[in-house]
Amino acid sequence: MKAENPPRVWAQDIYNAFKRLGIVQVAYVPDAGHTQLILDCHADADMKAVSLTSEQEGIAMLAGAWLGGERGALLMQSSGAGNCVNMLSLAQECRFPMLMLVTLRGDWGEFNPWQIAMGQSTGKVLEHAGCVVQRVDRADEVGEVVFAAGQMAFSTNRPIAVLIGQRVVGFKDWSK
Amino acid sequence: MTMAGTSTGTLDRREVVKALLAQRDDALVVAGLGSSCYDAGVYDHPNTFYLWGAMGAAAMIGLGLALAQPRRRVLVITGDGEMLMGLGSFATIGAQKPGNLAIVVLDNELYAETGMQPTHTARGVDLAGIAKAAGFAVAETVRIEDALDACVGQVYRTPGPVFFDLKVSAKRYPMSMRLRDGAHIKNRFRENLLGQKAFD
Numbered sequence: 001m002k003a004e005n006p007p008r009v010w011a012q013d014i015y016n017a018f019k020r021l022g023i024v025q026v027a028y029v030p031d032a033g034h035t036q037l038i039l040d041c042h043a044d045a046d047m048k049a050v051s052l053t054s055e056q057e058g059i060a061m062l063a064g065a066w067l068g069g070e071r072g073a074l075l076m077q078s079s080g081a082g083n084c085v086n087m088l089s090l091a092q093e094c095r096f097p098m099l100m101l102v103t104l105r106g107d108w109g110e111f112n113p114w115q116i117a118m119g120q121s122t123g124k125v126l127e128h129a130g131c132v133v134q135r136v137d138r139a140d141e142v143g144e145v146v147f148a149a150g151q152m153a154f155s156t157n158r159p160i161a162v163l164i165g166q167r168v169v170g171f172k173d174w175s176k
Numbered sequence: 177m178t179m180a181g182t183s184t185g186t187l188d189r190r191e192v193v194k195a196l197l198a199q200r201d202d203a204l205v206v207a208g209l210g211s212s213c214y215d216a217g218v219y220d221h222p223n224t225f226y227l228w229g230a231m232g233a234a235a236m237i238g239l240g241l242a243l244a245q246p247r248r249r250v251l252v253i254t255g256d257g258e259m260l261m262g263l264g265s266f267a268t269i270g271a272q273k274p275g276n277l278a279i280v281v282l283d284n285e286l287y288a289e290t291g292m293q294p295t296h297t298a299r300g301v302d303l304a305g306i307a308k309a310a311g312f313a314v315a316e317t318v319r320i321e322d323a324l325d326a327c328v329g330q331v332y333r334t335p336g337p338v339f340f341d342l343k344v345s346a347k348r349y350p351m352s353m354r355l356r357d358g359a360h361i362k363n364r365f366r367e368n369l370l371g372q373k374a375f376d
Binding site: 024025048050051052053054056057058059060061062063064065066067068069070072086087089090093094095096 | 204206225227228229230231232233234235236237238239240241242243244245262264265267268271272358359361362365366369370373374
């Protein structure tokens with residue numbers, strides 16, 4: 001019998017955390033794990049959801065948002081973390097707050113070997129680039145962790161990345 | 177092929193930036209790293225955010241700022257090398273179509289900071305053509321001084337996104353500014369724009 005992925009109620013919890021935090025600009029490169037959240041952000045007339053060609057654009061966009069007085073968040077998959085490295089010098093040098101939510105691939109039950117390289121190095125890469133990295137592996141804690149990370153980012157002017165474990169996101173059952 | 181250290185452009189970059197910034201009024205300016213940063217620094221203003229790194233960021237900082245401040249004009253001034261590193265930004269901005277954003281590239285067809293190597297624009301890559309294809313409302317290349325006045329007017333008044341590729345000469349100017357601490361540049365910008373709200 002194939003394992004079933006849990007329903008993603010935590011997507012709604014992230015959206016609620018965004019609202020409490022006053023997040024307005026939401027930049028993203030899509031990940032299946034963020035499907036519902038992306039839809040919800042686009043549907044919210046008070047939010048500006050922006051699709052990017054590459055995750056690094058989101059780091060620069062959130063810097064611009066903060067310069068203009070708006071809070072933002074960046075959604076990506078672990079494969080995008082490496083794309084952000086040099087751009088994160090913006091956050092480190094200028095002390096820009098960044099709330100980054102990274103859904104992990106190559107983390108738990110992964111079937112695609114090409115996802116392992118970034119999935120296994122995302123936390124280390126982001127730490128080396130100056131981010132505070134926090135990880136959540138329980139679906140019922142996602143909303144709380146995102147809210148706490150957001151408060152810390154915007155109150156201390158630092159980039160905080162929340163890694164959402166693949167166990168939370170769900171994985172493809174590769175058995176025949 | 178263009179030789180190292182030359183440009184097909186003849187406009188003077190400092191004259192161009194002087195003309196642009198003389199009419200800035202309450203516009204918010206983002207200056208890309210390298211010569212563009214030094215050019216803008218000659219006419220320093222707290223409403224200018226200067227980049228000394230994060231190559232490829234300028235246009236997207238402009239987008240985030242334009243979305244956050246829809247009633248203000250946002251002007252990005254950057255170089256051809258910096259813009260080429262952020263080419264994807266053209267597509268993202270073209271898809272968003274922010275009416276208050278203008279991007280001006282000071283195109284000397286060179287990486288001036290690193291030894292005057294030719295950029296792709298020296299080899300025929302047309303940045304205005306790319307911006308046009310990405311959906312910018314205005315996207316033009318300017319080579320003659322007589323066209324500058326009209327260009328400056330469009331930068332501040334035409335519904336955007338507006339893009340100009342200004343073909344400037346290879347002439348290098350001394351570094352004009354000492355201000356380079358990123359946190360200071362950011363805080364100065366935010367405090368001037370947002371007042372006490374900057375510290376919420």
